[in-house]
Amino acid sequence: MIVVDTNLIAYFFINGSCSETAEQVFAKDPQWAAPVLWRSEFRSVLAKCIGKRCLGIEDAVEIAGAAETMMAGHEYAVRSPEVLRLAASAPCSAYDAEFVSLAKDLGVRLVTADVHLQTAFPGTALSPDRFIAGQ
Numbered sequence: 127m128i129v130v131d132t133n134l135i136a137y138f139f140i141n142g143s144c145s146e147t148a149e150q151v152f153a154k155d156p157q158w159a160a161p162v163l164w165r166s167e168f169r170s171v172l173a174k175c176i177g178k179r180c181l182g183i184e185d186a187v188e189i190a191g192a193a194e195t196m197m198a199g200h201e202y203a204v205r206s207p208e209v210l211r212l213a214a215s216a217p218c219s220a221y222d223a224e225f226v227s228l229a230k231d232l233g234v235r236l237v238t239a240d241v242h243l244q245t246a247f248p249g250t251a252l253s254p255d256r257f258i259a260g261q
Contacts, residue, residue: 132171
């Protein structure tokens, strides 16, 4: 099991330049976990795609359903004290700290393309390329 951020979920479900990397991460470990927050962030990504006319509404609804089905059973609530401590200890938002907190709680790695999180939490967060390479 790994924790993934919303961007990696989006790369997996929305065809783009990072989709192949997301697919490789999934092939290496298909058990993805995320804080419940991922749903709201993912809807925001889909809404932006609709607004830019990259996706139609029906396609976005279908993608949302597929992502929710995949993540079902692997969505977790996180504790506010830990999230706030993490956000205060590094230059990251409370939103980002939720993903770090969950990875720490589960004792697994956070796979994220966010370089700031990789730098601030090197023992927890790593890039998709490093994860694929087995580092």
